[in-house]
Amino acid sequence: MKKHNFSAGPCILPQEVLQKASEAVLNFNNENLSLIEMSHRSTAFVEVIEKARSLALELLGLENKGYKALFLQGGASMQFLMVTYNLLNKKAAYLNTGTWSDKAIKEAKMFGEVVEVATSKDKKFSYIPKGFTIPTDADYFHTTSNNTIYGTQIKDFPDFKGINVCDMSSDIFSRQLDFSKFDLIYAGAQKNMGPAGTTLVIIKEEILGKVEREIPSMLNYQVHLDKDSMFNTPSVFAVYTSMLNLEWLKDLGGIPFIEKVNNKKAALLYSEIDRNPLFKGFANKEDRSNMNVTFNLVDDSLKETFDTMWQDAGINGLNGHRSVGGYRASMYNALPLYSVQVLVDVMQELERKK
Template sequence: MKKHNFNSGPSILPATVIAQAAAALHDFDGIGLSILEIGHRTDWFVAVIEEAKLLVKQLMQLNDDYEVLFLHGGATTQFMQIPMNFLAPGETAAYCDNGIWGNKAIQEAGYFGNVHVAASSKDKNHTYIPKNLSLPEKANYLHITTNNTVEGTQWHEIPPTHLPLVADMSSDIFSRPMDFKQFSFIYAGAQKNMGAAGVTLVVIKKEWAASIQKQVPPIMCYQKHIEAKSLMNTPPVFAIYVALLTLRWIIAEGGLTEMERRSRQKADLLYQTIDSLPIFITSIAKEDRSLMNAVFFMKEEALLQPFLKTCTDNGMIGVKGYRTVGGLRVSMYNALPLESVQVFCQLAQNFAHKHC
């Protein structure tokens, strides 16, 4: 049975990327060694990581004012590492609280300095994106989460700010073109749109990294990682290679403009379907709906398990909502084909007709 992978992360990868990565496990680039065996300081791997950095800059249209890093620890480590570098006791950073991951970032920042909550959607269970931010005149940076994977909301317009802008783009990285130069710092776990779990992308303005005045342990210091070219310690070689293959795939498929066109096509079809079927409900503000993660619920809770079983029986994987939210979640990352959304929508229609 064909599987339709709606997992929120680790999530679907392009079939060609999986095939290429599998081949490299046996013989990387014809050298007679597995990608898992090559040294991270060899010319073979340095070529991999340097090409990956170049492709990131190409897709984001960034110049040499920015540095690209591939780090360990996932986006969760960045919740701590960013304030460790850029926030000191007595200083303030501004954060938007639009869901579980933004809230976790706020908690981590609180260990290092003061946190000013610039906007929060907590009053409505994070079902919308606040448009008016309350920003202090002086703060070290503003942090936002561009797509809220758990709650199903997304910033479709990045808020203007006089502060250095930091963005967690873990779940919508490389899904749409935007002016990436408005950010001083971007980070993303790779396991949704950019590759396999195990590596975290960091894109940082060199000038901002050089401004760090704090004493930071070297392994946590961005400036030290820049100087070491992401090779301060052994990097996750295989995950970076999969990221390179995925970046190549995005470019070959038409780049970020094409990724956005596909995302809108898939999301429009899904949202139109669930809106038309009375067995489903959603409280997400329409203008803030995520193109990556659709979150919705059964109107009758008793139908949830039968619907999930029907999905499983028909090869639909990863449809169950996040544990703190419940309901249903359909993740539609770059590699998910339109066909999978079409099949899900047909299944939802058939189930609705049977139970109405």
């Protein structure tokens, strides 16, 4: 029986996507070749990556608006460096809301001045800072939309008139936003889109070509754009499976549909956390993430009992990140509502036993 997969990443994927992807490993598109042994220059795979790029723009409502989609390698961690290489001339502004923005800031400091406009480090990143000022002369402003480790999510993005960059690795395609407010979006596939090995980058081409430094080819967005995301051999399996997942989402009704489902899942679990005296949430209520729900036991002596109960219920990946502890229920697009209900039932059973 399939487990209820709350893993923070690599993420849960729809069963039909896994089925199609597994079939492609044996025989892709009736070519009598495996997807992972055929040329990435073949017509069959070029059609895959082109469709994946097109679907990404379509689902985000960015078609015909000057944006292009790339599937690159190196994860979001590589994007920390690429963003800086391609966009930072003198000064960049960052909102520090957790480990990943902290790491992005570290990379940016090697190339110029970095203004940390605000941080929530003082309270273990349990909230999203507000009411800060962004320098108008910043080359770009960088945010992280959702924080997997701490379970916070930006609900209202600051209004910055310059170049807006956002790391959406863990909540892309999960909720409706005006994505045209961003000039560059990047997301590691393994959080809410596909398997590990590829990273989606959505970029407005007009923002490039403004830095004076020479950029290595592999780190140069323009090089990848000029080669239609095929400058080097792409991660063919990760791109293909991401394409299948984007098709799945489109067929369901796109982001408007999945947002309603995600809201129901989040409401169900957060309601139980707030109601059940044995549990407490980690993140501030107004900043709670719909993707990654972080919570703790009020009484740690119940940990062994609770851990046994949720594991016996077929739940996987519930332990919190090592830097925070407690529990983290990652509820990405493909996680069904009934899996959340199973977790809630276990929490209620623990209360009855207590």
